[in-house]
Amino acid sequence: MKNILKQLSLSSRGLRYKLRISFYLMSVLPLLISIYVISTYMLPTIGIKSNIYLLVCISIFVAVSGFFIIKQVIDPIINISSKAKDIARGEVDYVSRAKRDDEIGDLEDALQQLTCRIKNNMRELEKYGQETKEINLEINRKVVILSSLLQVSSFISEGADINETLDLSVEKMLQIGDSDSAFLLLKQEEKILVKSIYGINSDYLLNREFNAASDNIFAKVLKDRKTFALNKKVPPNKMIDEFRRIFALTDAVIAPIYVHGKVFGLAGIGNDRNLEYRDDNFKLIDIFVKQITIAIENDILLNHINRLEVKDALTGLYNSSFIKERLEEEIKRAIISQRPCAFIVLSINRYKEFCANFGSAHAESVLKKIAMIIKSNIGEIDKAARFSDSEFAIVLPEKNKRQAENIAQDMVKKIEYIYGEETDVKKRITLNRAVSENPIDGINATDLINKVKDLLAS
Known part of the structure; x- marks a missing residue:
């Protein structure tokens, strides 16, 4: 019975069938009107009567039925059209109101599927947009890190001070993985010193020492000679x-630094x-470690070259490295032979002010002239050197403190006499002198050097 009713119902029929039925019903109205006219004006004349009211009621019923059928067809189309406009404006939350078995139902299903696809595509676009944003951020981070690496390379190639280069390297390491701390530790005999650190607890940890032989994470990395990664996967221990x-710190990466095949320190x-570092972060810290290694090797090589060079290029005197070694040798010889050994330092007063007033070229000519006066006033076994920018040092074997004082005083008088004739007061050079002797002021080179520095400072 239910299937029969469903077959007889218009709701299960297509639009074409419904429109055909509505057309038939709407066509009945003019037919009934025609019957009415015929039955009223024409048939009575020949004696045939008809029920006029019944015809009118039937006409109205047929017309209303056709109207509702048409409305049933048109309303869903108008509703779908409105929803299509909403979708065009970006409102994709369309939900089909009722399930229909005709073309309108198929159209609503298609529209529902279309909105679902649009929603999925929009979610995919949002996902791709977020991924693109993250990729762009990662590219920007790597560009910044690459720029930092180039800056460190520039420092190394220009021969910048090793401490400045190491500090810059550690500072730039902070950019790896948005780290909160970056640090550099150097091994010094049995100690591991925090040489440079940026970020969390930097003031507290700078210059802190750890025992290289004790049970700590740095000693472990030095012993294992490989990079150590600390994260939540590592089981906790003391x-x-x-x-x-x-x-x-909760997570960390600590890499050993090798110089000439030996572990020299650690960078981390x-x-x-609780952010675990990725593989690309490990590669970046390896690059920084290689740059730090190059900087340290260059510094060691430069110091070695400086030790091999014994002469100052400007004055022709010995350099400070040579004079220190020579002083140490002469002290040892003096101790064995039980003879004195004196050490003199002459310091130019207000040398930096002189350079600022008259330029480096004029200042260099002064240094050359003073060097010539010193060389002409020392013996064959004596050694003179440019000790610093504005200081000269003389080692006097077989001379006691009184003899050295007389020699120093004589040199200062000659130099000040030459430059005392300058008409410009600012060009007049004056010197300060200090003398120390072995064994009165010390038993090694360091003692004698510290003694003259204290005298000059006082």
């Missing part, structure tokens, strides 16, 4: 807990946000 407490980064 060594790790101590590191996390002292450095206030860390954060306190």
